Amino acid sequence: MLSWWKKWFSRQSLTFRLSISILTSVFICGVGLLFFTSQYYLPQIRHRIDDFAHFKLQNEIKNITAVVNETQDAALTIKNTLKELNTTDIDLFRHLLQSALKTLNYDESDTSHAWIYVFPDGNVKSGILYSGEITDGDFIFKQKKIDDFYKIYPWFTKVPKKEEFFWSEPYVDNEMDSKPWVATNLLPFKFSGSDEYNGLVAVSMDLHELKSEINEQTSKKFGQSLLLSHEGLYVSHPDESIELKKTIYDLAKIYDLPELNVVGFKLKDGISGNIKMDKSSVYKKPVIFFFAPIPDLNWGMCLVFSQEEFFLPFKEFHIKAVGVMLAFLLILFIFISLICHRSTKPLLDLSKIALQYGKGDFSATIPDSKSDDEIGIMTDAFHKMRDNLLSHIEMVKTAAIDAQKNQSELEIAKDIQQSALPVNFPSHSVFEVYAFMKPARSVGGDFYDFFFIDEDKFAVLVADVSGKGIPAALYMMTAKALIKNTAKSGMKISKVFALVNNELCNGNLANMFVTAFLAVLNLKTGVLEYVNAGHNPPFVYDENGYRIMEVKRNMVLGGLENISYVSEQLQMQKGQRLFLYTDGVSEAQNNDGEFYGEERIGNILRQDMQSPRHTITLVQNDVSNFVAGAEQSDDITMLELLYCGVEDDLLVVKAEISSIGEVLKTVTRDMASKNIPAEGQSKITVACEEIFSNIAQYAYKDGGMVRIRSAIAYGKYLLRFIDNGIPYNPLEKEEPDIKGSADEREIGGLGIFMVKKMMHEVNYERVANQNILTIGIKL
Amino acid sequence: MQEKVMEFEKIKEGDKLTYKIKGRLDTATSPELAAALDLDGVKELIFDMTEVDYVFSAGLRVFLQAQKSINANGGTMKLTGVQPSVKEVFNIVGFTGIMDIE
Numbered sequence: 001m002l003s004w005w006k007k008w009f010s011r012q013s014l015t016f017r018l019s020i021s022i023l024t025s026v027f028i029c030g031v032g033l034l035f036f037t038s039q040y041y042l043p044q045i046r047h048r049i050d051d052f053a054h055f056k057l058q059n060e061i062k063n064i065t066a067v068v069n070e071t072q073d074a075a076l077t078i079k080n081t082l083k084e085l086n087t088t089d090i091d092l093f094r095h096l097l098q099s100a101l102k103t104l105n106y107d108e109s110d111t112s113h114a115w116i117y118v119f120p121d122g123n124v125k126s127g128i129l130y131s132g133e134i135t136d137g138d139f140i141f142k143q144k145k146i147d148d149f150y151k152i153y154p155w156f157t158k159v160p161k162k163e164e165f166f167w168s169e170p171y172v173d174n175e176m177d178s179k180p181w182v183a184t185n186l187l188p189f190k191f192s193g194s195d196e197y198n199g200l201v202a203v204s205m206d207l208h209e210l211k212s213e214i215n216e217q218t219s220k221k222f223g224q225s226l227l228l229s230h231e232g233l234y235v236s237h238p239d240e241s242i243e244l245k246k247t248i249y250d251l252a253k254i255y256d257l258p259e260l261n262v263v264g265f266k267l268k269d270g271i272s273g274n275i276k277m278d279k280s281s282v283y284k285k286p287v288i289f290f291f292a293p294i295p296d297l298n299w300g301m302c303l304v305f306s307q308e309e310f311f312l313p314f315k316e317f318h319i320k321a322v323g324v325m326l327a328f329l330l331i332l333f334i335f336i337s338l339i340c341h342r343s344t345k346p347l348l349d350l351s352k353i354a355l356q357y358g359k360g361d362f363s364a365t366i367p368d369s370k371s372d373d374e375i376g377i378m379t380d381a382f383h384k385m386r387d388n389l390l391s392h393i394e395m396v397k398t399a400a401i402d403a404q405k406n407q408s409e410l411e412i413a414k415d416i417q418q419s420a421l422p423v424n425f426p427s428h429s430v431f432e433v434y435a436f437m438k439p440a441r442s443v444g445g446d447f448y449d450f451f452f453i454d455e456d457k458f459a460v461l462v463a464d465v466s467g468k469g470i471p472a473a474l475y476m477m478t479a480k481a482l483i484k485n486t487a488k489s490g491m492k493i494s495k496v497f498a499l500v501n502n503e504l505c506n507g508n509l510a511n512m513f514v515t516a517f518l519a520v521l522n523l524k525t526g527v528l529e530y531v532n533a534g535h536n537p538p539f540v541y542d543e544n545g546y547r548i549m550e551v552k553r554n555m556v557l558g559g560l561e562n563i564s565y566v567s568e569q570l571q572m573q574k575g576q577r578l579f580l581y582t583d584g585v586s587e588a589q590n591n592d593g594e595f596y597g598e599e600r601i602g603n604i605l606r607q608d609m610q611s612p613r614h615t616i617t618l619v620q621n622d623v624s625n626f627v628a629g630a631e632q633s634d635d636i637t638m639l640e641l642l643y644c645g646v647e648d649d650l651l652v653v654k655a656e657i658s659s660i661g662e663v664l665k666t667v668t669r670d671m672a673s674k675n676i677p678a679e680g681q682s683k684i685t686v687a688c689e690e691i692f693s694n695i696a697q698y699a700y701k702d703g704g705m706v707r708i709r710s711a712i713a714y715g716k717y718l719l720r721f722i723d724n725g726i727p728y729n730p731l732e733k734e735e736p737d738i739k740g741s742a743d744e745r746e747i748g749g750l751g752i753f754m755v756k757k758m759m760h761e762v763n764y765e766r767v768a769n770q771n772i773l774t775i776g777i778k779l
Numbered sequence: 780m781q782e783k784v785m786e787f788e789k790i791k792e793g794d795k796l797t798y799k800i801k802g803r804l805d806t807a808t809s810p811e812l813a814a815a816l817d818l819d820g821v822k823e824l825i826f827d828m829t830e831v832d833y834v835f836s837a838g839l840r841v842f843l844q845a846q847k848s849i850n851a852n853g854g855t856m857k858l859t860g861v862q863p864s865v866k867e868v869f870n871i872v873g874f875t876g877i878m879d880i881e
Contacts, residue, residue, distance in 0.1 A: 657807045661784055664805075682833070682864040689835045693806035738873030742846040750872050751836035757871045 015340035022336055023329050030325040034318060042314075049310045053223070053274070053290040057303050060225060061294050063213050068297045071185045071205045072165050074100040078116065078201040079189040086191040088118060090130065094141045097132030100203065101139065111135045111178050111206060117149065118199035124161075125149055127199065133176055159186050161197055167297050169229050170207055170244055181207040181244050183229070183297075207244070211236045223309070226302035232264040235299070255282045263291050267300030276307075346375045350382055362390060410470075414439070417473050420480060421447060425613075427763045427774055429647045429711025429718045430523040431458060434612035435639035436620060438584075438632070445472030446582050446635035447480050451488065452767035455722060456523045459487050460641050462580040463516035463557075464535065471510055479504060479514045479557065493518055493531045494567040497557060501533070501565070504558030513558040517551075517580055519641070521572065526643055528578065531567040533557045536586065539605055540570070541577035546605040548598060549578075574645035579605060579615065584634035588623050591630045596623055612640035647711040647720065655696045655706045655723060663692050663708065667719065670710050676717050680777045683758045684719060687775050690751035691721055691730075699725025699771065716761060718776040725771060729764045731756070784808055789815065794822040794854070801830040804838025813841045822854035829860030834868050846878055857881065 009017060078096050085092070097114050104112050112134045119127030129144045129152075150156050152175065155168045166186040173182045182204040188197045214225050214236045227236035232247040242251070252260035259277050266273060272292035279285050283306065290303040308315075349367060356364045366382045417439075425433050435448040445465035452458050461483060465476045482503050486496045497518065504514065517538060519530035534556035540549040554565045572578075581601065588596040604622045605615065616638045623636065651666050653659040667688050671681045695706050700723070707722040735756075736749040756762055761776035785808035788799040796818070804812065818824065824845060828834075834842075842858070849856045857879045861869070869875050 660805050660807045664803075679864075685833060686835060686868060689805050689833070693835070693837070696806075736872075739876075742843065742850055742877040745843055745877070750839050754836055754868065754871055 014344050015337055018340055019333050019336045023333055026329060026332060027325070030321075030328075034321055038314070038318070045310070045314060049305070050274070050290075053288070053303050053305060054292075056223065057272075057290050057292050057301055060214060060303075061292055061301050064210060064227070064294050064299075064301065065296065067205060067210055067213060068167075068185075068294070070104055071203045072187075072296060074103050074114065075165070075185050075187045075201045075203040077103065078114070078203075079187045082116070082189045082191060082199075082201065084192055086193055088120070088128070090143055093130040093143075094132065097130065097141065098139050101132055101134050104203070111176060111180055113173055113176050113182065113184075113204040115175075115202050116199060117146070117202065119149075120198060124156075131175060135176070135178060153184075159188075159200070161188055163188055163190075163197075165296060167230070167299075169231050170233060170235055173204060183207060183210075183235075207235055211243075224304040226304065228264065228267060228300040228302065230268060230298045230300075232268070232300075251282070255280055257282070259289065263289055263300075263302065267291055267293050267302075268298075270298065343375065346379065350378065353382065357386065357389065360393075362386065413470060413473055417447075417477065420477060422450060426450075426452075426458075426765060427718070427761055427776065428458070428523070428644075429709070429713045429720065429774075430526075430644055431521055432612055432642040432644060432713070433458075433460060433639070434616050435460075435462075435637075436616045437635065437637040438620075439635045440468065440584070440632045445476050446584060446637040447476050448580070448637050448639045449480055449484055450639070450641075451484055452765065453488055453490055453520060454768035455770050455772065457490075457520050458523060459493075459518065459520045460578070460580065460639055461487075461516060461518045462535065462538075462582060462637055462639050463514050464582040464584075464635070464637070465514050466512050466556075467510075471512065475504075475510070475512045475514070475558075479516070483516065483518065487518065487520070492567065493520055493529055494565040497531050497533050497554070497565040498563065501555070501557045501559075501563055502561055505561040508558050513556040515556050515582075519578060519580075521641065521643065524646060526572045526574075526646060528570045528572050528643075529567055530570070531565050533565060534559075536581070536583055538581070539577075539579035539601065541579070541605065542573060546577075546579070546602055548602070572643040574643065576643050577612070577615075578641045578643075580639040580641075581619075582635065582637040584632075584636040585619065585623060585638060587634060588627050588636065589630060589633060590627050596626050600626065612642050615640050644711070644713040647709040650708045650710050652705050652707045655699050655704050655725070657693060657696050659696065659706075660689060660692060664689060667708070667710070671717070674710075674712060674717065676777075676779070680717065680779065684717065684775070684777055687755040687759050688719060690755050691773060691775060694730050694751060695721060695723050695725065695771075695773075698728055698730075699723045701726075712779070716776040716778055718761070718774055721771075721773045721775075723771050724769060727766050728771060729766070730773070731762060731764050785811065787812060787815070794820055795825070796821045796823070797825040797827060799827040799830075803833040803835075804831060804841065805833065805835045806837040809835070809837035809841050812838070813844065816841070816845055816848070818845065818848045818852060821849065821852060824849050824854060824856040826856075826858045827860055828858050828862070828865065831862065831865055834865050836872075839868070839872060839874065842874065842878065855879065 078100050081096055093116050097116065100114050101112050113131070115129055115131040117127055117129050126147050127149065129146050131142045131144065133140050146152065153168070153171070155171060159166050164187070168184040168186065170181055170183045172179050184202050184204045187201045189199055189201055190196065191198045210227070214227055224238050225236060226234065228248055229235055232249050233244060234242050234246055234248065235244065237243050248260050248264040252258060252264070257277060257280055259275050262275060270293040274288055274290045277283060277287050277289060285306045285308050287304050287306045290305070291300055293300050346367065353364045353366055366379060366386060368379070370376065421435070421437055425435070433450050435450065437446055437448055439446070445468055447463050449461040450459060463476070463479060463483070465472045465479065467475070479500070482500045483496065486499050487493065497516070514533070515535040516533045517530065517535040519528055521528050530551065531554065532551045533554050537549050537551045539546045552566050552568060555563045586596055586598050586601060600622065601619060604619050607618065619638060648670070650670055651663070653662055664685060668681065668685065671684060676684065692706065699706070704723060704725055709720040709722070711718050730752050733749065733752050735753055736746055755775060759775045760778045761774065763774040765772045785800070785802035785804060787801065790797040790799065798812070800812070802808070826842070846856050859881045861880050866875070866880060869878070869880055874880070
């Protein structure tokens, strides 16, 4: 997952990555700062809230205490007055009550009640009640004989007989017309000189008044105030239906909040404190109960805060802080994007330009660098790169053109050299020849050649020029032309080599030389005359198989002037072969540095009894297998000549149309004697007529002779027409269109076309001013 | 001495002309036949080739010329009794497509 994220992230743009990195860092810092401040300030705030709650609680208690004290003071004033007296003067009592009530700082609308209860005989239960009340600003005084005081005020039983203030629980004062909820302060008194308590002074505190006092103080926004009587009765509660009806213990039971019991008990014992409460059915959120007893009154005051309420401002601060932070991050993001865009735009431009340059398009101009920063440095580098590239390309181009020129010159040289080697191997009834040359480099120094010296003499040649490459090729061309031209003069071949040697020596500054083997076969007699100028001896094949021919080695050609060469002769037998080669074959090396050697040539030749083409292909493949991919170090040249025996002269006739009958009769007889199949005979007859009539019509202007020979060679019946007429190759005639309708067809041109179609071999040679046309059919 | 290697017989019945040829139509003999072809008003030309051993290109030229002439006349030409070896010659030069050869 992490690695995937890393991979994805690294693929995003620089702007995005930078933005994300910075924004994330800033966000983490911000959150960290907030966390730190909250951790640092939270306890302090807690503390301050405690202080505040206590302060508020005490403040409320103070207010209540003021009312309590007022009430108590009023009672004390009356008591002190009564203590100095010993009378039951009603007017005095009226006066005392009226002035006491007046000291109470009540609003005009409030009602207040005070009374003096006198039980002269020490019997508390019955006595006289002097009651004064202020209702709607009017003072009403009543005197009442009481039989059972407990009946009027049931709580009266709890009043201790001590000269101390006693506060009753809240109750409804039925003695008053408005029947208000009150709590009454009682103070027993003794008349002057009396040992027993003679009565009670009582001043009631209107709870409505007290409540309003509390409500004034209670901020509706912050916290709830609760006022509890000594017995836990709610005097003040936000829910008015609870006030003066339910105790804190009741609510503890109803709402299943045992903490409320604790609060009640603690207050009853006069203990202050605070207690946390989890959320419940009444308090939807966790709250803190601050509570403290009210002195004198022995009631309790509570302030209830929800914890959330405490931290609401803090929470608001957090929300606002996060909001501000996000806004800040957004602004930051915009800034980063702008900066990144400004910084990376030149990079993107440069990369586009680089792509164009990569495609070889240098038309795009690099913007000028405006600054010295990294982008500026890069732009400068691009400028330099462009200039260097352009000059480099120019250089490479020139070099490539030069190389191409050299290469193409070499190619041309190679083509010229290769084309100098004849590849149209003549079909002849007397011999068969095939040759092959594979240069080591593009141009080589080896060559072979074959040509007719005259109609009865056929020459073959294999030679090897010392050295390699262009110089060797040039020397080879010279040597080849010299040998061929000299040999064609018909002179003895030893003389040919002597002449060629002198020519080659002449101006041979490079000290090059040629080894060569030249052989001329007399087609009439089968005598092979040959001369060897320093060349490796050929293989010869006869009935005993292939063997290396024992030949005299003469001096190489072009080495030294005025050398005489000695030629030798061999009477060839029908089927005898001569295999000529250069040392490129015998000295072909494999990767281990081993030479192919004459022995291997001999072995391979022994396997072959077929055509020279087959022999040479076989050797060629064997050499390839032997070197097995090693670089060819020397040119490889081979030539094989197969002697098939002499041809039969059939007849010599005048080249005239009228001779056709005689020609066809002679040829038919010859074919019959050689057992040529009937189908072949008719085809030969057709072809023979066409060729002969062609010669009769075109060869001579003033008449001449045609010699016709026949032979069976390489599985073919061959017929040869030899004339001394003008050079004329009928095979070069354009082929007629044979697809048109009768009216579109040309009348002429069909004869040669038929010959080509019917014969397996049709061959024209111009040798020694003679046209030699051979036709043949496979047997 | 010249032996007679080709001879023919000419049979005319109205606008039907039949040449019954014997021997070899070569470069020497074909002009003889060509010269003897008189196709004026001939609508049906028949060469009876039953006894023809060889036809060379010179002979083929005669037949092509004859075919052209008879086409001009709006007539028909037919070669009958052609030997297989002779037929192959006609085949090689594509005449079997333009001539009625039996």
